[in-house]
Amino acid sequence: VSNNYANINEIVAKIKKEFTNENNDSEIQIYYVENKKKIIISGTDIDEINGVAKMLEENLKGQETSNQMIQCDQLVYEKLIKDELFFKNFEKVKIFNKFNNNRTIRIIGEKQKVDDAKMQIELKCNELDKEIETLPFELSNSEFIYISTQALNEVKQIEKNTNSIIVESPYVKYASFTYNKTNVILCHGDILKLNVDAYVNPVNERMQANSGLAKLMIDKAGDKVNEKCKIYIQKNCKLSEGNVFVTSSGKLGCKKNSLIIHASGPVWRGGYSNESSKLASLVRLSFKEAIYNKCKSIAIPPVSCGIFGYEPRQATEITTENIIEFLKENNDNSLETVLLISNELEKVRIWAKSLFLVCTRSCLEIQISSSLLKHESRWYWLDDENNWKAYLEKYSDFIQENFERKKLTFDMNIDGKSYFIDLSKSDGYKQVNKKTNHVHQVTNVMPNETFYQWYWLDDKKNKSPYSLEHSKLIEQGYKKKKSFSMIIKKHVNDIDCEYIIDFSNNIFLDGSKVDAVQINKETFFKRRMFREELLKNIEPNIEENVLKNKQLGHIIFITTFSENKHKVVQALRKIINNAKKREVLPVIDELTMEEMNRIMDENDVKIHIESEKLIVNGMKDNVDKVKNEFLTMIVNKSNKSKINLPDTWAEMEHSENLKLIEIQKSSSEFRNIYKEISKSVTDFEILANKVEENEKFLFHGTNETSPYTIYDDLVGFDMRFSRKGMWGHGIYFAVNASYSKLGYSYKNKSEGTHSIFYARVALGDYTEQPSRPWCLPPLKPNSKLRYDSIKGHTKGSDIFILYENGRAYPEYLITFSK
Incomplete structure (x- = not known):
């Protein structure tokens, strides 16, 4: 017996009885050996034995049993097992839906019936899977804290009642803008923890995942994805810079049919190898593939900014420009969410600057977290040679902290020396050495910087720019009139070449005037070098009206069936609204808009003036805290003689909450x-x-x-x-x-x-x-x-x-x- 059969012992007993009744004098014996999966027929007449065997075959036909299991998505499983009417359609099969951690359906019965049932259940699962949506739900910081702590049990009850999954976002949102229906979000987080429809994976031309994000993403996706990449390279030799190759996401994420768009980023070669066009092409092709595959969400990290050598500011600006241009050219597209993501906060900060510039040029309204500028509020002092120098970060932060608290005169120790910082004068800020009384100017607004771009003349007498880093090195040598050696990678054959940068003679071999000479240390071949003055701002100033809370809030993701999504959102909003409060307070004449913004920012509340009253809205604890602060301000601004403060009370610092x-x-x-x-x-x-x-x-x-x-x-x-x-x-x-x-x-x-x-x-x-x-x-x-x-x-x-x-x-x- 090569297969399992339903009720095989009953069939054997039935055949034995029928044959014995027809042949009373027969010596035929029939029995089933279960451990050997064999039916033994013994007797003295071969014809009788063959006759019994034929009867058995006819009776066993159609009695084969099968045992199949179907793995389901959690939400699909929960909805499916409640559909009793659907399971009543299956005859001659047993279906177990409480098996293997409640996410597996097991079907046992006749083989054909089991196969039919499996096909119908899988079709039903696919239909239900198409009804599932994942939508972001934005919360303020205090709303998120309440939802994830005090209201945790209520949230779990919503999940149970609506067959939903509610999880915290694996990233922190720092900037966002919307174009048509597409929400573009800049965030700090791990791209590998996202659940999106498409992931952009920055790779090299050989698609060698040896290090960095490319290795991490391929490792997470699994061997099948890695094998597809290798097959592509075997057929095509390389994935040219600026082009993309699409595979499934394998084990990365938990969305069905999600993709990895492997994008070959351009290597920075000084700006003379069409790098910007290749990067623009890469971005557009990635988004084209996402739309072609009807993706609703895509995540893209900074491309070419690591070992590829592209300056992050320039690369992120090109990326952002082309995303916006692509969205403009493709108004009717499937994309609802675009995540610009990096796990390095410094790159997020740089990308925020690029976003602001591009959105401003494109007349798009953008929101940016003020916390990104924490280290951008740098302070500088003017040395005796009229060069502006930045304070170390800890000193800069100390000055900024006092400046924000309106403490405009204070002492500060730097490397054992004591200085008096005076930020109170309208004619300029000063740093005074308390021992020598020597004065230096201080500022938090860095003046425009003169920057010099260096070029070399190629064989066609075209000026080719050095990279930003090389230009800075050359400029340092130029100012000191000191020749030096410099290594530049020649990407044509991917080898390092060492050059001597010579400032000793500004007349070239043909008598033409140059600013310096580049000499190949191996071949002694010489090239002309020129210097051009450029005026550039160190950083663009982001307008205050686009700056929001320190963090733009938290996002939680709701995964549920389309029919339930509004119900889930309403239930969550109800929980939050029940924890909110509205307080009416008297208007304080001395309260400035700057002070009001500070209170709103620090306490995550909204304040507006209505009928000569201050209306405070927010979470109850936050509103109570603001109410206390306002009442304290009222008391402090009142005539102290009317309050009758006890004589025994001691003076307190503004930062002190109480004193024992x-x-x-x-x-x-x-x-x-x-x-x-x-x-x-x-x-x-x-x-x-x-x-x-x-x-x-x-x-x-x-x-x-x-x-x-x-x-x-x-x-x-x-x-x-x-x-x-x-x-x-x-x-x-x-x-x-x-x-x-x-x-x-x-x-x-x-x-x-x-x-x-x-x-x-x-x-x-x-x-x-x-x-x-x-x-x-x-x-x-x-x-x-x-x-x-x-x-x-x-x-x-x-x-x-x-x-x-x-x-x-x-x-x-x-x-x-x-």
Whole structure:
């Protein structure tokens, strides 16, 4: 028996019975040997044996069984197994859908029936797969933090209810613009972690993946992709610069039918080998292939910027220009998302500059993250020879930090020397040596720099430019009038040639005037060299109106069926909106637009003025923080004499959130508090924290909660963390220290001490009530207003209970030994 059969023992028994009934005197024996997959027929009559064998063959025909398995995408599997009506169509097969981690369907039954069922299920899977979409969902920084922490369970419930997968983006977005329906995003991240329809893989002409991104991408894609590349080279010898070759993405990513576009980047040869045209061709061909294959998304890294020698600024500008031009020429295309991606933040920063320039020329609106300019705000000083020199990054960042905080005069130590930095003068910034009083000019706006491009004259007397790096080396030698040797790679035969750059004579062999002479060190062949002055800006200034938050936010990806995508988006948006808050605050006359932008940027909120009020919108915690900052500003700008600040308060720095002050035992403060608690607590020290209606000083124990979490918090005593007591959920305060000490003090086990608060409490209009689970104080008699607090009595002490925040201040922390 060469195949599996359904109910083979039953078939053997049936044949044996039928044959025996027809031939009573037969000595035929029939039995099935399972471990050998054989049916044994024995007897004395060969004709009878053949007859039984024929009956068996006829009965076994069509009874062959098969065991097939179908691997499914997770979302397809989840939807498929719920379609009970679909599975009812299959007869004489058993289908198991809880096999191998819930993503495999197993079919067992008659071979033909199993084959038919497998074909139908695979067709259904393909149909469902076409209905799946992956869409980006943008979140602000604070929205993302909330979604990925506090609302994590709600997000998982959405995934379950809508048969969706919601994951964080593997990249950080730093700039973006939109052309028609195509969203172009500049991001910092790993291209190999993306799930896109097309990946651009920068390769050399031989497609040798020996190092860099090309090796990583080929390794991730797998042997089959690597083999296809080798076959292409065997047939075509090379992939010419500026051309592309397309393969499947293999194991890279998890999208079906995704591609790798292998792009042969041009090697930089000084700009005289048509490099820019080749790079432009490469970009356009890559996008043409993506559209031809109906790709919705493509990821492209900086091409030719590594060992190929292309200057990143120039290469990214050419890439961006050609992407935009291609999108203009192909309005009706399939691309929805273009990712410009690099895992090097410096290249992302350079690409952002190129994006800004190209988009400005093309009249496209662009958003760029302000964090990309963190190290672009460089500061410079003018030396005694009138040369501008950049401060080291750490000093530059220190100056910039003070400048942004409006601290315009400060001291700074550089290499053991002390300097006074003065940024307050409108006629110019200064650096003064505090010992010698020597003054240097300081600036954060680098003047235009004169740059000299060097050329050599070829055999046709055409000027060919040296690369930027070589031009800089030659210019240094020119200024010093010092000849030197320089190695230049000749890409014609890919060998290094060493040349002497000679500045000793500015008259060439034919009597013509030159700026220098290039001499081949091996052949002594000489070429004329010329120098041209160019005026160039070091970096373009990105306009402030395109700069957004430090990070343009986070992106999460929603993978779901088309019919569910709006449902998922609405559910996520509902979760976020429920965690948001709108606060109306008074307008502060002194508040500048610059200050408002700073507050919005730092707290990830939106602020606008409406009907002479400040409207703050954002996540609840952020809005509360902004509200506190605005109220602090109002207090600081008010007349301090009206506030009655305690004399014992100490001065605080702007950056300080709070200050703890040790109370001296000789002070009146210490004596007054000691008098109140000396009956129950001894050997203590008091720490004062930095706030009339019926105001009292009362005791409060925090039990297992560290006092630090209260006095360091913006709210202080917080109802949200209160436990249910005899008078319900509230904040409890005691008149007697012994009550707070007894079982409610905070125990610092490492130091062997206990702590309780002596708090300033605004009780307002209170009422004495019996113990019961109050949620709020009761209404006043014949009034719609409630009392402000409740008074009770327990364990030998009067106690007071507050049911709202903001009515108590943790003024003193009392620490005592047992």
